[in-house]
Amino acid sequence: MERLRDAGEHAFLARLRRRLRARPAGESESTGDAAARLLVGPGDDAAVFAPSDLPIAVTTDALVEGVHFRLDWLEAEELGERAAVVNLSDLAAMGARPLYTLAAITAAPDTPVSLLDGILDGCARASEAGGAAMIGGNLASARDLSITLTALGEIPGPRLSRAGARAGDELVVTGTLGGAAAAVARWKSGEAPSEELRRAWARPSARIAAGLALAAAGAHAAIDVSDGLLADLGHLCAASGVGAEIERNLLPRSREVATLDAAGADFAASGGEDYELLVACPPEVSARLDEIARETGTPLTRIGRCTDRDGEIVLLGADRRPHRPRAAGFDHFSGPPSA
């Protein structure tokens, strides 16, 4: 089996270039524009592209083995996809359209080259699926396997941020919540999650179309749900200077998470890593939610509303009384999932 120490560092760029060349400009409708605007591709000191006159969004986020994932939890391609989606989701939360990704990978010298290939394939595939071309990166030796992805996008219409939500806005989430946390909880307890739960964790979706459509429709604020719904709702409210009230029974859960009853509801409220969007919509946008869901092919669910009680986050139980979920939410320094 070929290992990284045999292939060397420069093999990385050759591999990256091959993946970009394999998908030339114009072949994929989604990445055609971004690829056509690429002036210098992977393999030089920097990649160069021609901007349009639209604002550019840029974000970077890392996945580290033993902290964010374990290799027996997912395939190499899924890992690459996940690294891309985690970042593309940040762009989606700004109302941005992805353009380019760069993947900086660290790995031990005895890492099989096939693992690197899988990661790059996954990164390239998820980038492309989001309309972005993978144009650069870096490979360095380290004990920890990690992928630090940088994603760039442009904002074609109104810009979303965490600030801007107003009292009276309805709170909307994409997709379903809690599946990723339920999968991690299974692994931590020593059981394997079902394939449905495993995929909820391993293969999140970047909600790009929904982010763009909700921004265009006039949404006020958005954040991606990475730390857990309540934690990220807290960030959105803090940035916007509002409070929020959400209803536990309205939180969208997959069939399997729904069968977990109270634990499932807690995963949905507090578990992290769903990478869904949480969006604050004024009533006139909320009124068009079904139409936007249909047009973007994205489930959209109203879960509550913003209040004028600055910083107060209330989770209402079925009895309409405040419900206290288990404190949770993902903090990288509270201990790795392997602990």
Place this chain on the structure above:
Amino acid sequence: MERLRDAGEHAFLARLRRRLRARPAGESESTGDAAARLLVGPGDDAAVFAPSDLPIAVTTDALVEGVHFRLDWLEAEELGERAAVVNLSDLAAMGARPLYTLAAITAAPDTPVSLLDGILDGCARASEAGGAAMIGGNLASARDLSITLTALGEIPGPRLSRAGARAGDELVVTGTLGGAAAAVARWKSGEAPSEELRRAWARPSARIAAGLALAAAGAHAAIDVSDGLLADLGHLCAASGVGAEIERNLLPRSREVATLDAAGADFAASGGEDYELLVACPPEVSARLDEIARETGTPLTRIGRCTDRDGEIVLLGADRRPHRPRAAGFDHFSGPPSA
């Protein structure tokens, strides 16, 4: 002593924001433009800026403890500076003017917060010195301390790349060579390098003014010297389809590296991590070299020329006969400096 596990992940963004706020738009002449064009700063899902109509260059590169550095070799601030300079140097080699940096850091939970502060201070200072604002980043738990920096710049004039050198071009380098490799060799042999050598390794310069001026003057190609002069010259020649002939006695060395005689010449020819620029200049640009050196405050030295012998790199000794340097050059998978 406060440690990362106490401060938590969100403390990172607060620290980043504080550093950006401490230097508001317009205060620093160099970063004024970039800061003024920042629409969303650190702390949201992504940073957002308004592009001009100039092409945008983007690059990412990582420094990993035990592979690229050891903490007893440099101060935390120097480490942050170095992470920025390594990337700004890549922008300089494209003829780009830096705009923004993002710093994705991994560190163990018991890392002192003061170390993180030092790294961020250094990143911010070197970014600013290069005209860039630090607008984002990420902090994640890992065993390895690492900094993956992403740098964005824009290209105001002609674009440089590794391709474009022609037979007859003169080869020019900025600054001096070999000091960084000499320092690492000292450490590896168990001795401490002199402060001059240590600084050559720990505090490289990003040759931004020289890259911009040489590009504007009509240079044909450039690369930054990270893997070692001969290795990077090989990359430039391969991309350009030319050969090269350089003279060992012309390689610019600091006073101390010069006193190392043959070993010093080998460090200059083959040692890595100098982060100087190697530029292929047509004779009419080479003729203006003294003027460009004066205007940019950057030492510029002619070291040889490009030939039409595609891929053939010749190092000439004092006797004008080909000289075979020790094979060297930095490959991250050939073994860490701690080995």
